[in-house]
Amino acid sequence: MSGHGETDWSIRLARAGDADALPAIERAAATMFERIEALRHIAAQEPTPAERLRRYFARGHCLVAEADTGTPVGFIATEPFGRELHVWELSVHPDWQGRGIGAALLRGCIIDAGNSRFTAITLTTFDEVPWNAPFYRRLGFVDRDTADNARLAQELAREEAHGMPPGSRVAMVRDLP
Template sequence: MKERLWTIRHAQPSDIDALGGIEVAAAQVFQSLETLSWLAQGEPMPRDRQRQLIEAETVFVATDTHDQPVGFLSAEVIDDRLHIVEVSVLPEWQRMGIGRALIDVAREEAIRLHLHALTLTTFRHVAWNAPFYAELGFEEAHDAALQQHLEADAQNGLPVKERCAMAMVL
């Protein structure tokens, strides 16, 4: 069995710059999709927002053997669920199970906090989005709380018809 070259820990405020860089690098994969290529030019999550989530201890970072961030998951507790805001992994670290492991850690955290679901919004037909999350146990969901997230996505310029909300009931 191949040795795992990464670990997961809670993010620290000192990780914020690295998380922004990871998010920008990971978004470059959207250049391969004509209708979504503009996402590769997007800005990362605002530093203040990322700091808020880190302080709430709902950001998990995958690090290499030198404790340098290579991927992360940012989330927030909303009512009885942990809502995933962003999952990004550096391109050269993708396809190693880091995204799955980050989702597993978020699920474990949600269970520890006695929450009832993991939720997120994503692109319905992008292979590394909804189909990937469906493999992990998420299902498309249509409740009012998640509709608010889809509306926020639309306000941020994301194409409504290509987006969906998903939930993993715990």
């Protein structure tokens, strides 16, 4: 897949060798939260460690967006839970945002998950942040009542215990055919 703009980019499967470069992308993307008073602390949080990213990549369902120079500019990190594929992180470097890279990573994930016979893609995200839940809703995700999914309920509780503002996060799902 290629994007528009002065430099082309493409999407490919993530490789173990990508992991060391990706926390910097996640950290840069998190600076977007500095614009939101109640969520400024998110910008200072530690990104997903490279070692954990390598574990996710070994499962085979993570994607990287790279510039035509070969430099990673975004990624989606996922993990299978039974027949559901959970999105842990979707980040695009701010210099590369607004080009459809995040949507392409998510669409690639949806295609891969469907081809791999997953029944759904799940995630947790901020309900009101424009580039969070509203973005996912435009790509076919719907809010999930966590009474229907104990794993997602536990994840939201864990996030709140680690400092996320109560009620700010939502569990979402995109069922696959």
